[in-house]
Amino acid sequence: MALITLTTDFGTKDHFVGAVKGAIYTELADAKIVDITHEISPFNITETAYVLKNSYKSFPKGTIHIVGVDSELSEEHRHIALELDGHFFVCPDNGIVSMITSEIKPSKIVEINIHDRVESSFPVLDVFVQVACFIARGGNLTVIGKEIKDFKKITEIQPKTNQKQNQIIGGIVSIDNYGNVITNISKKMFVEIGKGRNFKMSAKKHSFSKIFTKYNEVVSNKTYSNQQYEGHKLALFNSASYIEIAIYRSNLKTVGGACSLLGLEYRDTVTIDFTNAPDPEFTILN
Template sequence: MSLITLTTDFGTKDHFVGAVKGAIYSELSDAKIVDITHEISPFNITETAYILKNSYKSFPEGTIHIIGVDSELSRDNKHIALELDNHFFVCPDNGLISMIASEIKPTKIVEINIHDRIESSFPVLDVFVQVACFIARGGNLTVIGKEIQEFKKLVEIQPKVNQAQNQIIGGVLYIDNYGNVITNISLKMFQDIGKGRRFKASARRYSFSKIFTKYNEVAGDSAHDSIQYDGSKLAIFNSAGFLEIAIYRSNLATVGGASTLLGLNYRDPITIEFYNDSKPDFTPLS
C-alpha cells in the first residue's frame, strides 16, 4: 500500500481536492491518501514550507508528498521530484523546498520532463499525480526527469544575524489557527547566538524579556486559577522549535489572537537583542 499526502491551497469548496484523490485511486486503487492541509493561504510558499517541514517527519519513510501551491508551470517555476530524508516530494521549484531542506540535503532531485506528453492548466492533477504514482510503484526518479543539483532558494525566510549589534533579525513566518505568530527564529539559533546572555525580543511596540517553555507558565503559581491570565501575551519556543508570540488561551472569536491584538502580520520584523551586562529586567531562557 502506498502512502501519499496532499498539501495544497485548494480549499475544500471546489472540486480540485476530490479530483486529485480520484485520479490517484484510478492509478493506485490501494493507495492511502492523507490530507495534511488544503487551507494554505493562496500562493503562500513560506506557509506551505513551514507546515510541511513540521509534518512530513511524522509519516513513515517512503511516503510521497504532493505539494500543490503556486504550481503552475513556467520558465521560472519548474516542476521537480526529489528524495529527501527517505521521503519523496513532488512539487513546484518555487523555493518551498529550501526551508524543508535547510538542514538535510536531498539524495536526488530531478526536473520533471513528462510535460512534453501532457499539456495542462491543472498540473497537480495531470502531472503530479502521475509522478507520485510512478514513484509509488517503485519507479526511479531519473525516468521521469533529468537529474539536477540545485533547487530555488528562498533567502527571505532566513533570519539575519547582526554580530556587531548582537542582534537576530527575523520575521513572521506563519500565523496559526489560534492567531499565534510564528517567526523564523529557531531555538538553535537563539542559543548559538545568545550563549545564555540576557535579551529582549521586540515585535512592533511590544517586547518580551522572558521566553517560556510551556504556555501555562505565564500563570506561574496561579495555574490552578489561570483564567485570570487569559489574554496575556507571551513568547515561547513552540514544538517545532521556532520562536512564537502568543496570547494565552487565545480565542479568535472572543479574546483574539496575537496577530490581531498585537498587530502582527506575515513578514513583519521580529528582533532579538542580546546584552552583555547584567540588567535584571532581562531574563534568559530557562
C-alpha cells in the same frame, strides 16, 4: 501500499482536493492518502515551507509528499521531484522545500519533463499525481525528468545575524489557527547566538524579555484561574522549536489572536537584541 500526503492551498469548498484523491485512487487503488492541510494561505510559500518541514518527518520513510501551492508551470517555476531524508517530494520549484533543505540536502533532484505529453492548468491533478504514483510503483526519478543540481531557495525564510552576533533578525512566516504568529527563529539558533545572555525581542511596538516553553507558564500564580490570564501576550518555543508570539487561550472569534490584538502580520520583522549580561533563568530554556 503507497503512503501519499497532500499539502495545498485549495481549501475544501471546491472540487480540487476530491479530484486529486480520485485520480490517485484510480492509479493506485490501495494507496493511503493523508491530508496534511489544504488551508495554506493562498500562494504563501513560506507558510508552506514551515508546515512541510514540521510535518513530513512524522511520516515513515518512503512517503511521497505532493505539494500544490503556487504550482502553475512557468519559466521561473519548474516542476521538480526530489528524494530527501528518505522521503519523496513532488512540488513546484518555488522555494517550498527551502526550510528542509537548509538542514538536509536532497540526495536526488529531477526537473519533471512529462509536460510534453500533458498540457494542464491543474498540474497537481494532471502531473503531480502521475509522478507520485510512478514513484509509488518503484519508479526511478531519472525516468520522469533530467537530474539537476540546483533549485530555488528563498533567503527570506532564513533569519540573519549581524556581524557582532548580538542580534538576530527574523520574521513572521506563518499564522496558525489560533491567530498565533510563528517566526523563522529556531530555539537552536536562539541558544547558539544568545549563549545565555539577557535579551529583548521586538515585533513592531511589542517587546518580550522572556520566552516560555509552555503556554500555561504565563499563569504566574496558581491560585488565580486561567481565565484571568486570557488575552495575555507571551513568547514561547512552540512544539516545532520555533519562537512563537501568542495570546494565552486565544480564540479569533472571542478573545482574539496575536495577529489581531498585536497587529502582527505575515512577513513582519522580529528582532532579538542580546546584551553581555548572562540571564540567570536561561537554564530553564534548554
